[in-house]
Amino acid sequence: MENKTYRIRDEKLYASGLNKIEWVRRNMPILNGIEEQFRIEQPFLGKRIALSVHLEAKTAYLCKVLRAGGAEMFVTGSNPLSTQDDVAAALVHEGMSVYALHGASEAEYFDCLRSVLNAGPDLIIDDGGDLVSMLHSERTDLIPKILGGCEETTTGVHRLKSMERDGALKFPMFDVNDAQCKHLFDNRYGTGQSVFDGIDRTTNLIVAGKTVVVAGYGWCGKGVAMRAKGLGARVIVTEIDPVKAIEAVMDGFTVMRMEDAAPLGDLFITVTGMRDVVTEPHMNAMKNGAILCNAGHFDVEIDVKRLKEIALETRQMKPNIVGYRLKNGNWLYLLAEGRLVNLASGDGHPAEIMDMSFAIQALCAREIALHAPKTAKVYAVPDSIDAFVAERKLASIGAAVDTLSDAQKDYANSWKV
Numbered sequence: 073m074e075n076k077t078y079r080i081r082d083e084k085l086y087a088s089g090l091n092k093i094e095w096v097r098r099n100m101p102i103l104n105g106i107e108e109q110f111r112i113e114q115p116f117l118g119k120r121i122a123l124s125v126h127l128e129a130k131t132a133y134l135c136k137v138l139r140a141g142g143a144e145m146f147v148t149g150s151n152p153l154s155t156q157d158d159v160a161a162a163l164v165h166e167g168m169s170v171y172a173l174h175g176a177s178e179a180e181y182f183d184c185l186r187s188v189l190n191a192g193p194d195l196i197i198d199d200g201g202d203l204v205s206m207l208h209s210e211r212t213d214l215i216p217k218i219l220g221g222c223e224e225t226t227t228g229v230h231r232l233k234s235m236e237r238d239g240a241l242k243f244p245m246f247d248v249n250d251a252q253c254k255h256l257f258d259n260r261y262g263t264g265q266s267v268f269d270g271i272d273r274t275t276n277l278i279v280a281g282k283t284v285v286v287a288g289y290g291w292c293g294k295g296v297a298m299r300a301k302g303l304g305a306r307v308i309v310t311e312i313d314p315v316k317a318i319e320a321v322m323d324g325f326t327v328m329r330m331e332d333a334a335p336l337g338d339l340f341i342t343v344t345g346m347r348d349v350v351t352e353p354h355m356n357a358m359k360n361g362a363i364l365c366n367a368g369h370f371d372v373e374i375d376v377k378r379l380k381e382i383a384l385e386t387r388q389m390k391p392n393i394v395g396y397r398l399k400n401g402n403w404l405y406l407l408a409e410g411r412l413v414n415l416a417s418g419d420g421h422p423a424e425i426m427d428m429s430f431a432i433q434a435l436c437a438r439e440i441a442l443h444a445p446k447t448a449k450v451y452a453v454p455d456s457i458d459a460f461v462a463e464r465k466l467a468s469i470g471a472a473v474d475t476l477s478d479a480q481k482d483y484a485n486s487w488k489v
Contacts, residue, residue: 280304
């Protein structure tokens, strides 16, 4: 379907999408509270928000929370395979402007980005940096109106900091990814669980007893390695950072170069944010039946283009699994086209995890709407927002923390013995 207010696959799918949104809403208590706060406060009244985040139910609920605060929402997805068409239809049914198609071609994907920017937004909520990049290249005319924005993920923050370093960034952006209540939980526990949710749903194979090669030991890689170990795998970590490599060793994992790990792995998971992590020499060294997948933002970590070129035979094994037979006779199996396996082959991070991350997004968007910084740079999330989200999370799970007495506060602030 297409008109000036939406472009989706099928508006009749809305009922299924609404049910999905209601399910996650029941499991996102922090956002529930923020929604009620926003209804009263109306921080976004008269403002337009352009949002590009993986368009599934949890993101849809974030959109509803922002709209409850008075925002006019213009929504697209940040990955062609993570968009859920019924969820997109549900947001259209609720009166939002949505431009998102599951399985969109590259041209369709960028056209959808352009459509949300055509609204002339006041705020940007981005995941991976594509909206911000397009604003700074194709739509510089829209920049004077923009108060600022928020970036969700590691890859997008790297792009923003590169822009800031080069003096190219034209409006303030909050680095949501590096907030403590985001990366310590979303990147580690969320990625760790959702990656294996996607792999297991797609392959229906056991993890226990397999050798899993995890490329990258940042917060996401830590979570993936930890979950693989918990599922009974032998885990090999590859890294370029010697400090992170030592950390992986002390966490109980084997660390080696990818060229040495390639013949050993049964399952390869890239989580680096870098291109060309798994390349032709690695593929040629892999055992027959090795499975490859990616959990980094963009589909450049595995050299899929070269894999297709060197394959003598290609076979669609089942949804989201394509087999490639190489010259040596071995078959390699690629999941989800090398895109984010946890979203392209699953539903992404658990609702309780995204409750924290999207609470930070919502509160940072509020900060921009009410108190927009004047300098065009990348800002850390205020400690007060992190503390608020942590306190609400603890309350939602029935946990509590101690507080310092006056004597303890005096002790902590004294330099005297």
